Amino acid sequence: MELTLDTNIQYLSGVGPKRAALYKKLDIQTVRDLLYYFPRSYIDLTQPCYISDAPVWEICAVRARVIAKSSPQYIRKGLTIFKVKVADDSGSMIITFFNAKYTVDSLKYDEEYLFYGKMSGSLLKKEMHAPSIYPANLPSAFISVYPLTQGLSSKMIAGNISQAIQLLDENLPDPLPAFLRKKYQLCHLHFALKNIHLPADKESAEIARRRLIFEELLMLSLSLHSVRSDTFSQTSFVCRNIDLQPFLQQLPFQLTGAQQRAIEQVCKDLKKSTPMNRLIQGDVGCGKTMVAAAASFAAFQNGFMSAMMAPTEILAQQHFQSLSRLLSPLGMRLVLLCGSMTAKEKRDIKERISLGMVDFVIGTHALISEDVDLPNLALVITDEQHRFGVAQRTKLSEKSDHPHTLVMSATPIPRTLALMIYGDLDVSSIDELPPNRQPVKTYVISSKLKQRAYHFLKDHLDRGLQGYIVCPLVEAMENTPSNLQNAEEYADLLARGPFSSYRVGVLHGKMRPKDKERIMDAFASGEIQLLVSTTVIEVGVDVPNAVIMMIENAERFGLSQLHQLRGRVGRGVQQSYCILISDNKNPETKERLQVLHRTNDGFKVAEYDLKARGPGDFLGKRQHGLPQLKIADLSSNMDILMQAQQAACELNESTLSQSEQELLQQSIKRILNHVGEQLN
Ligand code: ADP
Numbered sequence: 001m002e003l004t005l006d007t008n009i010q011y012l013s014g015v016g017p018k019r020a021a022l023y024k025k026l027d028i029q030t031v032r033d034l035l036y037y038f039p040r041s042y043i044d045l046t047q048p049c050y051i052s053d054a055p056v057w058e059i060c061a062v063r064a065r066v067i068a069k070s071s072p073q074y075i076r077k078g079l080t081i082f083k084v085k086v087a088d089d090s091g092s093m094i095i096t097f098f099n100a101k102y103t104v105d106s107l108k109y110d111e112e113y114l115f116y117g118k119m120s121g122s123l124l125k126k127e128m129h130a131p132s133i134y135p136a137n138l139p140s141a142f143i144s145v146y147p148l149t150q151g152l153s154s155k156m157i158a159g160n161i162s163q164a165i166q167l168l169d170e171n172l173p174d175p176l177p178a179f180l181r182k183k184y185q186l187c188h189l190h191f192a193l194k195n196i197h198l199p200a201d202k203e204s205a206e207i208a209r210r211r212l213i214f215e216e217l218l219m220l221s222l223s224l225h226s227v228r229s230d231t232f233s234q235t236s237f238v239c240r241n242i243d244l245q246p247f248l249q250q251l252p253f254q255l256t257g258a259q260q261r262a263i264e265q266v267c268k269d270l271k272k273s274t275p276m277n278r279l280i281q282g283d284v285g286c287g288k289t290m291v292a293a294a295a296s297f298a299a300f301q302n303g304f305m306s307a308m309m310a311p312t313e314i315l316a317q318q319h320f321q322s323l324s325r326l327l328s329p330l331g332m333r334l335v336l337l338c339g340s341m342t343a344k345e346k347r348d349i350k351e352r353i354s355l356g357m358v359d360f361v362i363g364t365h366a367l368i369s370e371d372v373d374l375p376n377l378a379l380v381i382t383d384e385q386h387r388f389g390v391a392q393r394t395k396l397s398e399k400s401d402h403p404h405t406l407v408m409s410a411t412p413i414p415r416t417l418a419l420m421i422y423g424d425l426d427v428s429s430i431d432e433l434p435p436n437r438q439p440v441k442t443y444v445i446s447s448k449l450k451q452r453a454y455h456f457l458k459d460h461l462d463r464g465l466q467g468y469i470v471c472p473l474v475e476a477m478e479n480t481p482s483n484l485q486n487a488e489e490y491a492d493l494l495a496r497g498p499f500s501s502y503r504v505g506v507l508h509g510k511m512r513p514k515d516k517e518r519i520m521d522a523f524a525s526g527e528i529q530l531l532v533s534t535t536v537i538e539v540g541v542d543v544p545n546a547v548i549m550m551i552e553n554a555e556r557f558g559l560s561q562l563h564q565l566r567g568r569v570g571r572g573v574q575q576s577y578c579i580l581i582s583d584n585k586n587p588e589t590k591e592r593l594q595v596l597h598r599t600n601d602g603f604k605v606a607e608y609d610l611k612a613r614g615p616g617d618f619l620g621k622r623q624h625g626l627p628q629l630k631i632a633d634l635s636s637n638m639d640i641l642m643q644a645q646q647a648a649c650e651l652n653e654s655t656l657s658q659s660e661q662e663l664l665q666q667s668i669k670r671i672l673n674h675v676g677e678q679l680n
């Protein structure tokens with residue numbers, strides 16, 4: 001039988017219902033799914049070394065003949081040791097196997113094999129323990145290794161894949177049209193699938209890999225094109241008359257040059273007949289909210305409504321309060337819409353919106369819920385955009401006819417990546433902090449010095465200032481190491497102990513929204529002096545009177561996250577401090593935390609994070625809202641990404657045959673389903 005990519009894997013011999021169920025856990029149901037399950041790495045057996053040359057304690061491959069087997073040694077119940085002596089032209093070595101009677105029996109005297117494993121013993125008496133064994137005349141000496149999962153070994157997967165490839169039609173349809181493969185020098189799909197799994201040599205594996213990365217990034221680009229609102233269309237929200245004087249005059253401070261430039265750029269965009277698509281990028285505390293405020297005022301002057309979406313209720317609440325103070329005196333009518341409001345409150349607000357009685361609605365993702373109608377919506381602002389998925393942002397824009405969009409972020413991302421995520425967008429960078437800001441002083445200390453740190457904190461509270469202590473956990477949980485501080489217990493301990501004469505509050509994500517709101521209000525008004533919290537305060541929270549940020553178990557957080565947390569202080573004119581507490585002895589961890597001591601620059605922190613943790617983690621799914629990729633890596637495959645994006649544009653402009661068109665559409669649909677699943 002000839003297989004197609006859509007054939008169910010149960011047609012492969014060796015895949016019965018049981019194994020099929022295991023595969024299903026990996027989301028593998030068809031031959032396509034199976035063949036797109038790529039090897040994690042390869043074992044290179046192409047250049048075996050001589051036994052006498054093989055370095056001790058390194059992993060290597062040796063091609064050797066079996067010359068002797070000793071009789072098994074029964075050490076104790078459940079442990080039998082087998083020794084086999086093998087030799088090549090340079091010398092001999094002993095191989096030890098544990099409880100592997102079947103393996104040892106299957107080794108034939110005087111026959112050659114490839115042994116792959118870690119060399120041990122000494123220079124004169126080499127040994128190997130339980131190596132992998134391969135026949136010496138392998139068709140491909142490049143062996144794929146698959147990520148292991150319960151019940152499915154790398155060998156089983158390799159066996160099923162190799163069978164699938166043998167049965168697969170050589171002329172299977174390729175979703176990449178021939179002209180594109182030619183132009184970008186990409187191999188055919190069949191060659192790619194065969195050589196990613198069973199490469200003849202290293203080069204073939206590379207050729208296959210490049211093609212598959214290209215394909216994945218191309219499909220991703222095309223699918224994002226299709227979910228994004230079309231930026232080339234016309235908008236019905238041209239802001240013809242903008243005069244920011246009333247707004248500027250009542251600001252309590254002078255805008256920085258960088259803020260002014262960003263606002264000018266935004267106003268220019270708003271006057272155009274094509275929708276704005278702009279990213280405001282700037283480190284924590286640089287004042288991005290002012291740009292959003294100015295933009296919403298400009299829309300208001302032209303009779304239009306704006307909406308701003310924030311990732312947490314705390315942040316939405318805070319924006320609502322501070323923006324109301326700023327904008328209500330100018331005649332703007334603001335409302336807040338959050339998921340936790342009562343049905344009646346929500347209904348009320350929705351009604352006011354639909355009656356045109358609202359100029360600026362601020363909220364969480366409740367804003368994109370189906371039944372909120374935003375007919376006159378001219379400007380869509382997304383704060384801390386990296387917390388949202390692509391589809392979520394787009395959904396808000398779809399509530400009206402090609403509105404302007406403004407996204408704000410403190411996470412620096414490379415331009416190509418930004419293009420991928422937002423489409424063809426413009427970027428305004430705010431590279432200047434408001435004046436009189438002193439850089440936050442950051443120290444890493446061990447918990448031995450905690451008492452001193454408490455004193456330091458108290459000194460500041462005594463002077464009327466405020467502080468935060470952040471813990472990694474909400475409340476004591478079973479199975480967590482007891483040295484991990486948790487917010488609830490910890491707050492209790494402090495309030496009864498060292499901080500008994502201070503007003504201590506506690507805040508965490510599991511609290512009822514109304515309670516969170518009450519606590520945040522109390523902290524903002526100074527009623528609470530010390531706020532013990534989890535990372536719910538990570539983004540956006542702005543209380544300038546808070547000057548100390550103490551973080552327990554700092555090693556548990558990523559650097560960018562610590563930088564965001566640190567951004568909660570240093571927002572006023574007072575000198576602020578960030579104290580990272582960690583007893584972790586690992587030199588790498590210590591070095592990582594020291595980066596924060598050395599720099600206050602978010603870009604540098606992110607750079608270090610990217611290098612140290614690798615792109616997968618740094619640009620985790622939550623950070624950009626893109627689906628998990630199977631083979632491409634968005635930060636190291638930048639060159640291919642650029643080509644794929646160019647190819648996406650070319651495809652959109654080219655005329656394809658019906659069948660080419662269909663194949664492409666199916667591939668895009670598969671990715672979109674995937675994106676959809678991850679965002680719901
Ligand atoms: P972020 O860019 O992190 O969102 P915010 O918009 O929250 O920063 O601003 C941080 C703080 O700085 C706020 O308290 C805000 O009122 C204040 N601020 C913003 N712009 C200026 C300015 N030009 N001069 C002084 N303070 C400013």
Ligand code: MG
Nearest residue numbers: 288289383540
């Ligand atoms: Mg902000």
